[in-house]
Amino acid sequence: QSVLxxxxxxxxxxxxxxxxxxxxxNSNIGRKYVSWYQQLPGTAPKLLIYDDNKRPSGIPxxxxxxxxxxxxxxxxxxxxxxxxxxxxxxxxxxxxxAGVFGGGTKLTVL
Amino acid sequence: xxxxxxxxGGLVQPGGSLRLSCAASGFTFSTYWxxxxxxxxxxxxxWVASINLDGGGxxxxxxxxxxxxxSRDNAQNSIYxxxxxxxxxxxxxxxCGRGSGxxxxxxxxxxxxxxx
Numbered sequence: 001q002s003v004l005x006x007x008x009x010x011x012x013x014x015x016x017x018x019x020x021x022x023x024x025x026n027s028n029i030g031r032k033y034v035s036w037y038q039q040l041p042g043t044a045p046k047l048l049i050y051d052d053n054k055r056p057s058g059i060p061x062x063x064x065x066x067x068x069x070x071x072x073x074x075x076x077x078x079x080x081x082x083x084x085x086x087x088x089x090x091x092x093x094x095x096x097x098a099g100v101f102g103g104g105t106k107l108t109v110l
Numbered sequence: 111x112x113x114x115x116x117x118x119g120g121l122v123q124p125g126g127s128l129r130l131s132c133a134a135s136g137f138t139f140s141t142y143w144x145x146x147x148x149x150x151x152x153x154x155x156x157w158v159a160s161i162n163l164d165g166g167g168x169x170x171x172x173x174x175x176x177x178x179x180x181s182r183d184n185a186q187n188s189i190y191x192x193x194x195x196x197x198x199x200x201x202x203x204x205x206c207g208r209g210s211g212x213x214x215x216x217x218x219x220x221x222x223x224x225x226x
Binding site: 002032033034035037039044045046047050056086088090091092093097098099100101102103104 | 219
């Protein structure tokens with residue numbers, strides 16, 4: 001059972017938009033910045049979004065992040081088949097004094 | 111360019127020990143917290159441990175408490191994870207990550223397999 005809650009799977013057609021939710025609490029998302037990661041099969045996670053809504057250099061603006069209260073959202077527009085991957089949210093939890101991740105969302109582009 | 115290179119993984123018997131290393135380059139190592147995160151086969155990411163700038167603050171996930179020890183050597187730009195009393199459920203790819211809790215850079219991972 002993950003501290004952060006994500007939908008296990010989502011699917012959408014190429015060119016469409018999808019949003020992935022990440023629900024937490026006041027001890028984590030409510031007080032700390034959220035990061036989002038993309039993990040392609042057999043590879044290490046790659047940072048997509050940090051500090052709730054900032055994109056690292058090289059990440060296209062099709063990827064966006066937002067946060068409201070104790071929930072965060074990753075948005076992906078103009079879906080491409082190459083976006084098929086597992087997506088994770090992560091942050092720090094002040095009460096646990098621990099890093100926490102969501103359980104991951106498997107995105108299928110069909 | 112930030113580079114994190116893990117090493118030390120391998121096959122170990124249940125109850126055995128293993129020491130993982132992570133060599134960092136491309137940034138001022140002593141100014142960043144560092145982490146270990148693992149991923150069991152077919153499963154999600156699990157935060158294992160974090161260490162603060164001078165190594166005086168160490169934080170562990172429940173599965174690591176009492177069995178794993180994180181450490182760092184700022185002179186060698188490296189972090190380590192000493193793992194004792196290993197169990198089959200510790201089988202995973204272990205990633206080294208930069209930052210506190212949710213890393214902004216990741217290594218390629220090293221596979222730890224606990225099996226007899």
